[in-house]
Amino acid sequence: MSCDYKALANKGVQGLHPYQAGKPTSELERELGITNIVKLASNENPLGVSTKVKKVLAGELDELSRYPDSNGYYLKSALAEQMMVKPEQVTLGNGSNDILELLARTFVNDSHEVIFSQHAFVVYPIVTQAIGATPVAVSAKNWGHDLDAMADAITERTKLIFIANPNNPTGTFLTSKALRHFLEQVPEHVIVVLDEAYYEYVAKDERAPSVQWLSHFPNLVVSRTFSKAYGLAGLRIGYAVTSEEIAGLINRVRQPFNCNSLSLAAAEAVLDDTDYLTASIEINRVGMKQLTEAFNAMGLEYIPSHGNFVTVDVQTNGAEVYDALLQEGVIVRPIGGYGLPNHLRVSIGLESENQRFIDALKKVLQLP
Structure with missing residues (x-):
């Protein structure tokens, strides 16, 4: 060769x-x-797997020769109702990893910097390097995010910030007060991705009202997944909640049919299985x-x-x-x-x- x-x-x-x-x-x-x-x-x-999911999947098998609903209408509607947002604010992904990559591809190029924490999810530096952007890994504080240091790391080249809460792999957690204070310091042209893959495991009284913050911080993106607490890791489905404008931009680069029929049906079913x-x-x-x-x-x-x-x-x-x-x-x-x-x-x-x-x-x- x-x-x-x-x-x-x-x-x-x-x-x-x-x-x-x-x-x-x-x-x-x-x-x-x-x-x-x-x-x-x-x-x-x-x-x-949830028993409700098993029943729903059995009924989907005869339709597998057909393409799925590329827009994921019913799942997006169910998520929007649960979170009290518009369906147009929800973007579906092939796992939340898909969402993270879509955001980088939508907003970042090789002239930009992407900020994330030391000891944070390895996908952040992977997607940053893959598109040729400059990774800025901020030293951790007590195994987790040092938000003050991350705010200080913002430059005119910064385009995207990844924050995992809880963090993977350390499990550390940021309070609502600390997160809100950080968001107030970030320029509105810098996209902040709050990766909440483990959101459901956090005690209800400690969870950040992150989706409610979208009206105050239009540069905020909240990503979540059905892979963990909802038990659908093998079907790969996650989602982001954003402003309508950001969702519209992500959908310009999102692959058609990125979520298959089984994952859409399963996610809708387990969302209802309290x-x-x-x-x-x-x-x-x-x-x-x-x-x-x-x-x-x-x-x-x-x-x-x-x-x-x-x-x-x-x-x-x-x-x-x-x-x-x-x-x-x-x-x-x-x-x-x-x-x-x-x-x-x-x-x-x-x-x-x-x-x-x-x-x-x-x-x-x-x-x-």
Whole structure:
């Protein structure tokens, strides 16, 4: 081969490394021949799929030869009613990751800067670099966003700011007061993306009224997902709530039919399943208590989390502990790539899954 295809790629893409997802159970089975695997790596909902979703999906199968509703009319209408906004303010995405990339492609070019926090979601620097923009990673404060430092980092080249609340992978949380104060400092030509993928796991009295702020901050974008608390990670569907003007611009670059028929129907069904959401939140609360109490008993420090995961300091090379846990049939997430080489991110599972991880971790770390 004489052609250097890497040299043909955009400069930002040349230096990128592919996103590393959590290891699938099927891959570990192939590699090590292990069965009865526990996966606590990808912040998935351990309850499985809502029964309402299963019933709805069965009725959709005969229509799979048809294209989906590209506008997602019924789901957008349901979301708009729940959040008391106009359907024209809602944009649907193939997971909330799709929304994040759409925003970057809509508003940012290679002359701009994009601000995000150290230890924040890896997709932020990936989409920034892919379009050739300049990433500005602001040093974290107590494992989370330092909003004052992020405000100070704004320049005339800043076009987009990503804020994850709660943050992934550290689980840290910003109060409504702190967020509002930050938004008041941001020039209106700078788009602020408030990534609330784990919004439902936050206690109701602590949640920021972010959607209500849209009338005061037209540069604000709120993104959420059905992948976590709603248990639809495999169907990939998320959404953004914005001003009508921003939504209209995003839709100019959004791919047609970016949300498939099954994901649209499933999301509409689970949005109406309050019992499932309540159960998801409760099992997360109980599981979080189970894991953190175990970490306390083992003398391991962890970062207090508002998501459906907890990040723990294993006091040694996290990648090596991760590999050793694989041998025990337990998959978690090493996060050295986030600048946390001695930490593991552990998703909250069912009680038995959590205990399996706890027992395996004790064995690997040679703890009593």
